[in-house]
Amino acid sequence: MINRAIFHKTTADSASLMIAAALGIIGFVVLFVWAMLSVGTEVLDFVAKFAFLRKIFEAGFGIKVDGEVSINILFAVCFTHAVVLALSWAVIIAITTRVTAGEIEKGTADLLLALPVTRSEIYFSTSLVWVVAAIGLAVCPIIGVWIGSRVFVTPEVVDVARYGKPALNFLFLLWAIGGISSLVACCVDRRGPAIAVVVGIVLLSTVLNFVEPFIESLKPLRYLGLLNYFRPVDVFRAETWPIMSMVVLFLLAIGCWSAGLIVFCRKDIPTA
């Protein structure tokens, strides 16, 4: 089912982007740890004074400011930070759109698909790359927290293993985005529009989950937003596996990915 040459080439083509994003996330999380240690408490005290800001913090990061907030919980916020999300999503979207829409756009699909390899083999081989990349990216925030807690003095013990559950939740989120992106890339023959559609879907979903706490009429729609199933701070605090969220994200990932496979196997390949 996997063509090793295609897998290796896709990995090589994506490697520099993956490494840059991974280093970016790790570096950012180290800085984030430093910032939380330096000004985290002051920021929370300031936010606690304003009801509106409290609500934004709760919607955006899942932190109840008036409750007890440990330094470990503050570190867990890094999973929902825009920089971490943007970098990781960018890598997944870039890889998933590279082979289907990207190859058709560049005209190299003609060569690839005229080789003795089935379309499903191509799809499996390239999917394996982003599935593995997502695992690496999901671990990056933990590495950042670990490095940060070693470099800077922390007022309490940082148990890195506790970040495993939010990281797993993060992994399923990345897989869901990968599945959606794979489907879109198979439906669209140009990479630019494919990326625009995926980014549009992800942004809409993010905005929906961010604004629904403020707008009563949007509350029933919150289940449509991806971030409804990604609550790393809640997961960290409760120390329970977010089984339902992961199941929903996994079903979304596998459903979209399978639909993409069907579309790719049946579609006409246009000339570039």
Next chain:
Amino acid sequence: MTTAIIHCHKLEKWYAAQHVLRSIDFQIEPGQLTGFLGPNGSGKTTTIRILLGLLKPSSGSSTIFGRSCQTDGKNIRQEIGYLPGDVHFYSNLTGRRTLDFLARVRKRECTNEMLRLADALDLDLEKTVRKYSTGMRQKLGLIQALMHKPKLLILDEPTSALDPLIKQSVFDELRAVVREGRSVLFSSHSLSEVEELCDEIIILRNGQIVEQQQISHLKNKALRRVKIVFASNNSVPDQLPLSLHVLVLDGATLTGNWTGKTADLVQWLATQKIEDAMIEKPDLNDLFLTYYRDGGSTQ
């Protein structure tokens, strides 16, 4: 069980309301160099893309080596070499790395043949594809199509960007391929190339096959330009043979086309008072243009 290398049966293709292929029926026997001719938009590339599984036919069927192109594409493509009309490669790779990658996907060892072809076509494989000219990319495309010694080569306008010397090298390679009993489908809109190279010709127009013939048979159907200089103006007969179509009659000099057998023309000339007569070599170009303009009626 068919022995044909390629067999298309009532192949149809619609793009929305556009009827691109109309009941395409043809077969190609093994060990032949077949020219696939037609003007732009006649359906050559669409037919080729269906054969390679890049497009799904709206109806009809196609087989290569007796296997269905729609359901057994992977096995078929193991023995096919394909050069797309507008060939594109991974611009960040060198020529050598590109060919290595394609060979690895095929799971074939092609190094020796790859290097021989690069030498024959005078291509530097160490340059990145980004630095290649259009002609160099075309050569790289030919090498990747030929390097695994496929049983069937499908070339979509392979010589469009090549200089005359390299074109001859490519023709030599293709002739060698056919001598080894392998087959070539050579798509082109250049009649002279096909006439020079191919044994058989398939002509498409508006998504339909208007002719499939051996080149030699086709030449018999071609018009012969004749120029007859009669002894005097009075020697020009009132009644001319039906096969002689007059283009210009200038005094005693008649220029026209002869659509019948050459022997009949010679026999008729022998009965006339003439000073001179010239019969030109059959020119496929006229025939070809007739197909292009009228959809195939040559008689």
